[in-house]
Amino acid sequence: MRSRTIPPAAIAVNRPEAISPVVVSVPHAGRLYPPEILAAARVGQADLERLEDSWCDLIAASAVGAGATVVQALWARAVADCNRAEGQMAPGEVAMPLRAQFSAPGRKERAGLGVVPTRLADCGPLWKRPIDQAALQWRLESFHRPYHAVLSDALAAARDRFGYAILLDLHSMPSIPIGQPGHGARIVIGDHFGVTSSEWLVDLVLAAANNLNEPVSRNQPYAGGHIIRTHGNPGQAIHAVQIEIDRRLYLTADRLPDSHRIAVMARWFADLVSAAARARPAPEIIVQAAE
Numbered sequence: 547m548r549s550r551t552i553p554p555a556a557i558a559v560n561r562p563e564a565i566s567p568v569v570v571s572v573p574h575a576g577r578l579y580p581p582e583i584l585a586a587a588r589v590g591q592a593d594l595e596r597l598e599d600s601w602c603d604l605i606a607a608s609a610v611g612a613g614a615t616v617v618q619a620l621w622a623r624a625v626a627d628c629n630r631a632e633g634q635m636a637p638g639e640v641a642m643p644l645r646a647q648f649s650a651p652g653r654k655e656r657a658g659l660g661v662v663p664t665r666l667a668d669c670g671p672l673w674k675r676p677i678d679q680a681a682l683q684w685r686l687e688s689f690h691r692p693y694h695a696v697l698s699d700a701l702a703a704a705r706d707r708f709g710y711a712i713l714l715d716l717h718s719m720p721s722i723p724i725g726q727p728g729h730g731a732r733i734v735i736g737d738h739f740g741v742t743s744s745e746w747l748v749d750l751v752l753a754a755a756n757n758l759n760e761p762v763s764r765n766q767p768y769a770g771g772h773i774i775r776t777h778g779n780p781g782q783a784i785h786a787v788q789i790e791i792d793r794r795l796y797l798t799a800d801r802l803p804d805s806h807r808i809a810v811m812a813r814w815f816a817d818l819v820s821a822a823a824r825a826r827p828a829p830e831i832i833v834q835a836a837e
Contacts, residue, residue, distance in 0.1 A: 568609075602796075697773070
């Protein structure tokens with residue numbers, strides 16, 4: 547496995563004493579804002595914090611003890627969105643020389659939620675000037691690319707040892723609006739419509755989600771973003787699912803952690819990690835593990 551240089555304080559990698567095939571990704575709960583980011587912003591930090599999957603890292607707090615390697619972003623999502631591809635940004639959000647490399651933006655990119663978040667509702671532009679080449683490269687090289695490199699290495703190490711690897715990509719979401727697909731669901735499990743994971747893992751995660759006695763949806767409205775689409779490859783025995791949790795299940799109305807509900811969700815997630823670590827896919831989809 548190649549050695550990776552991780553920028554100070556950008557990413558944390560926590561490994562269990564007894565390793566399992568499970569890797570947990572927490573890309574959007576970072577709460578550190580490098581000085582360069584605050585200096586470039588035309589809005590206050592409180593507005594940038596609206597991008598965060600507020601405190602969902604606390605749900606993963608017991609995952610290492612349950613056997614998972616946990617890869618967690620410590621830098622905030624405002625630096626770069628690790629769940630977007632490098633080419634995902636509306637051309638109009640970047641400086642003119644960069645626009646040719648961004649094309650055909652989707653709904654999220656048009657809303658300002660590209661690989662570099664650039665706008666939020668009620669805020670307007672987040673940055674004092676359009677993202678230029680230097681700013682983009684600094685964000686990608688310091689945070690986005692190292693995050694994916696570390697995930698790739700952790701998954702490769704798990705597959706080499708066990709013959710398969712499992713990626714649980716953990717997020718939180720606002721309540722799904724009326725009229726949107728998946729309305730009413732408090733947990734959304736995404737596997738990109740069967741592309742990023744075999745059914746045995748999806749079934750296991752869905753069963754665990756149903757144990758919360760909360761409404762559960764699969765792939766609606768979140769089918770899974772760049773992380774599981776990049777790293778999930780069932781044909782190569784790497785199975786990835788995205789888990790979205792309604793913030794009302796663990797936060798107060800002021801978006802602060804509710805200690806009791808956080809504890810409930812953390813126990814639930816640790817139990818899911820343990821169950822995934824014990825599960826074993828069919829022999830035909832396990833690659834030959836290293837000695």
